[in-house]
Amino acid sequence: xxxxSYKTIAANKSTADKLWVLVDAExxxxxxxxxxxxxxxxxxHKPNFTPHVDCGDxxxxxNASKVNLTGKKWEDKTYIRYTGYPGGQRTLTANxxxxxxxxxxxxxxxxxxxxxxxLGATLFRNLHVYNDTNHNQEAQKPVSINLNDVN
Numbered sequence: 001x002x003x004x005s006y007k008t009i010a011a012n013k014s015t016a017d018k019l020w021v022l023v024d025a026e027x028x029x030x031x032x033x034x035x036x037x038x039x040x041x042x043x044x045h046k047p048n049f050t051p052h053v054d055c056g057d058x059x060x061x062x063n064a065s066k067v068n069l070t071g072k073k074w075e076d077k078t079y080i081r082y083t084g085y086p087g088g089q090r091t092l093t094a095n096x097x098x099x100x101x102x103x104x105x106x107x108x109x110x111x112x113x114x115x116x117x118x119l120g121a122t123l124f125r126n127l128h129v130y131n132d133t134n135h136n137q138e139a140q141k142p143v144s145i146n147l148n149d150v151n
Contacts, residue, residue: 011048016055018126022135022142023128025106026063034109036150037061041114041123045150054119058126060142065102067129069094079108103129 021040025033039072043049043056069077077094098105106129114120 002140006091009048011043011050011053011055013053015048016043016053017046018055019057020137020140020142021059022137022144023147024061024063025061026066027068028147029068029103030109033061033067034113035108035112035146036147037106037127039112039150040145041126041147050117052119054122054126056123056126057140058140059128060135060137061103061106061127061129062133063131064106064129067102067106068119074098102131104138 023033023037023040037059039045041056043054046055049055074095075093078091079094079097080089081093082089090106092100094105107127110127111120111124114123128135
């Protein structure tokens with residue numbers, strides 16, 4: 001049984017077919033949107049998925065300012081950061097962070113769903129989030145995708 005049909009094919013940097021994908025966040029729930037975008041970034045929807053290789057797509061998310069949170073999460077959900085000084089822990093609610101920059105909420109939730117290593121940092125660089133429909137990736141000709149089709 002030494003035929004090609006029985007050999008496992010692992011993707012590498014040169015054989016990974018990376019596409020540019022456009023995702024519209026209007027009316028989407030934050031967590032469900034973030035998990036599907038993380039799947040696209042990681043490449044888990046592709047048949048040649050390899051866990052230790054960046055074989056995912058480049059994702060452009062538009063209309064980040066129109067994303068939804070369910071329940072009372074706008075007031076109850078908190079984002080914590082640390083300044084580095086004693087007593088320097090700062091918290092913001094989701095509503096306060098959304099008023100400063102709406103794209104930050106999507107970036108934080110997607111980053112939390114990626115691996116916590118060098119591969120995760122590389123994958124996060126493939127994410128581009130914009131607050132409205134205008135984006136700087138027209139030259140890459142991103143293909144619009146419906147998130148309900150992604151597993």
